Amino acid sequence: MGFLDAILGRSRRAISNIDALFALPNAGITLQTALSFQMTGKGSVCYRAADGPAFTQTVQDVVELLDNDDDPDVEITQDEYGFTWLTAQQDDLSSLVTDLHAVNTALEAQGFADGLLCSLVTFKDISGRPLGLVYLYKKGTFYPFAPTGPRQRDNLLELQVRDVLKNDLRIEPQLSSWMAVWGAPGF
Amino acid sequence: MSQTRFIPDHGLTARMTATMFVLGGLFVGLIAVLIAVLPSGWALIIGVIGLGIAWWQWWNSDTVALKAMRAKVVSPQEAPELHAMIDRLCALAGMPKPVVAIAYTDLPNAFATGRSPSRAAVCVTTGILDKLTAEELEGVLAHELSHVAHRDVLVMTVAASAGIIAGMLARGAQYGGMFGGFGRRDRDSGGLPIWLVILLVSLVTYAISFFATRLLSRYRELSADRSGAFLTGKPHALANALVKITGETAAIPQKDLRAVSPMNAFFIAPAVAGINLKTLTSTHPSLEQRLQQLSEVAAELGRPMDGGFAPPQA
Numbered sequence: 263m264g265f266l267d268a269i270l271g272r273s274r275r276a277i278s279n280i281d282a283l284f285a286l287p288n289a290g291i292t293l294q295t296a297l298s299f300q301m302t303g304k305g306s307v308c309y310r311a312a313d314g315p316a317f318t319q320t321v322q323d324v325v326e327l328l329d330n331d332d333d334p335d336v337e338i339t340q341d342e343y344g345f346t347w348l349t350a351q352q353d354d355l356s357s358l359v360t361d362l363h364a365v366n367t368a369l370e371a372q373g374f375a376d377g378l379l380c381s382l383v384t385f386k387d388i389s390g391r392p393l394g395l396v397y398l399y400k401k402g403t404f405y406p407f408a409p410t411g412p413r414q415r416d417n418l419l420e421l422q423v424r425d426v427l428k429n430d431l432r433i434e435p436q437l438s439s440w441m442a443v444w445g446a447p448g449f
Numbered sequence: 450m451s452q453t454r455f456i457p458d459h460g461l462t463a464r465m466t467a468t469m470f471v472l473g474g475l476f477v478g479l480i481a482v483l484i485a486v487l488p489s490g491w492a493l494i495i496g497v498i499g500l501g502i503a504w505w506q507w508w509n510s511d512t513v514a515l516k517a518m519r520a521k522v523v524s525p526q527e528a529p530e531l532h533a534m535i536d537r538l539c540a541l542a543g544m545p546k547p548v549v550a551i552a553y554t555d556l557p558n559a560f561a562t563g564r565s566p567s568r569a570a571v572c573v574t575t576g577i578l579d580k581l582t583a584e585e586l587e588g589v590l591a592h593e594l595s596h597v598a599h600r601d602v603l604v605m606t607v608a609a610s611a612g613i614i615a616g617m618l619a620r621g622a623q624y625g626g627m628f629g630g631f632g633r634r635d636r637d638s639g640g641l642p643i644w645l646v647i648l649l650v651s652l653v654t655y656a657i658s659f660f661a662t663r664l665l666s667r668y669r670e671l672s673a674d675r676s677g678a679f680l681t682g683k684p685h686a687l688a689n690a691l692v693k694i695t696g697e698t699a700a701i702p703q704k705d706l707r708a709v710s711p712m713n714a715f716f717i718a719p720a721v722a723g724i725n726l727k728t729l730t731s732t733h734p735s736l737e738q739r740l741q742q743l744s745e746v747a748a749e750l751g752r753p754m755d756g757g758f759a760p761p762q763a
Contacts, residue, residue: 270462270465270466310541310681310682310683311682312682312683312750313682313683313684313685313747313751314747314750314751314752315751315753316750316751316752316753317682317750342583343533343534343537343583343587344583344584344587344683345537374682376541376679376680376682377541377682379537379540379541380540398540398543400540400541400542400543401540401543413529436545438545438546439539439540439545439546441536441537441540442533442536444533
């Protein structure tokens with residue numbers, strides 16, 4: 263937010279770069295080779311549902327679009343903080359990312375970019391340790407999230423993943439922005 | 450870039466800019482008068498001291514405000530829900546996370562303070578945590594985070610600096626009158642002693658500054674309501690919260706609330722309601738005005754999609 267915007271009390275929307283999501287398939291390969299993490303097949307978009315019929319209609323349209331094929335249907339869940347998670351399921355990471363990209367773009371196109379929080383793709387290693395890669399919509403950066411319990415996360419693994427992926431993804435440099443997404447679908 | 454539903458309120462921006470120009474002009478005018486009537490050098494010293502006081506207030510705004518409210522900074526372990534809510538709002542707004550504090554008072558309120566978005570604090574009272582639902586609380590927090598993003602503490606402090614100097618001068622001129630200070634009457638000041646000129650000028654400046662800063666404060670509140678409602682996408686939640694809070698605040702006797710009155714400017718709802726000249730001197734817009742604006746935001750969020758709504762299924 264620029265100085266003038268601050269003085270005038272305006273809000274400027276963060277400029278999104280949703281195409282950054284397409285770097286995920288490569289990151290997936292790196293995770294597989296370096297740390298043996300496999301994708302779970304689930305990915306989700308987290309957003310803030312706005313009041314009013316326009317939003318409902320937009321979501322219905324995108325769900326219809328994604329469900330219009332043979333793969334498993336889209337699931338919509340509500341978390342305890344009033345955010346909605348739209349979960350897609352695919353066998354390969356590229357198609358999954360394409361689905362997530364479609365959801366983000368549809369909301370953006372109808373003017374609901376303000377409500378987009380993050381997108382998430384989940385992984386598991388052979389011992390069953392969960393790992394999520396979160397794309398922060400407003401910052402255009404990724405960070406790893408590895409929950410180990412109901413309110414616990416494996417910070418060591420997260421930092422390890424950061425180092426492994428630093429060439430594939432733009433990792434969020436501020437650790438304080440690595441928001442915990444407890445109870446996100448796919449873990 | 451795709452279109453957004455956030456429509457800037459140009460009227461509000463224009464009125465706010467005009468008010469800030471008046472306040473800036475007031476500051477310049479006051480210094481100009483001082484240069485004209487005072488011995489050389491004095492005006493500069495007074496100006497620097499006034500700005501110094503304003504700067505000090507702004508620089509220490511977070512610690513002073515939290516202390517004044519006897520608020521306690523809470524860690525994510527102590528208040529996990531509150532922290533998680535603020536985490537998400539900050540991620541949604543793409544801003545750094547402020548310090549989170551809780552004040553132990555039954556007065557339902559919340560405020561934000563701090564010198565910049567990276568050094569800010571958001572404080573809620575236990576009263577507001579009890580009264581509001583999670584969704585309403587989130588609306589209130591989004592409003593407070595908008596204050597932080599808009600750097601309202603800085604803007605209001607700068608805006609108040611002319612008033613601070615005028616207040617200082619008025620007091621100084623009283624002493625000057627008593628002890629015959631500023632004692633050179635040989636200058637041309639229309640026959641009046643210089644201390645009297647300064648007293649009159651600073652009183653007028655103070656009066657104008659008082660009303661203009663209050664006006665500016667009300668505009669900043671409307672701005673924060675607007676941005677906050679767009680951030681959460683739930684103008685109704687903030688509206689409900691405002692109705693609940695202002696209702697509660699008005700119902701509590703005035704007497705108990707005097708102790709908190711210096712903090713009023715940064716509260717979401719004023720704790721002490723002015724009775725006379727209420728609309729001119731209040732730091733916050735009226736509930737009706739705020740609800741009116743929120744309903745406009747709701748209409749904007751609910752406006753039809755591009756290409757209109759799909760016809761009902763047969």
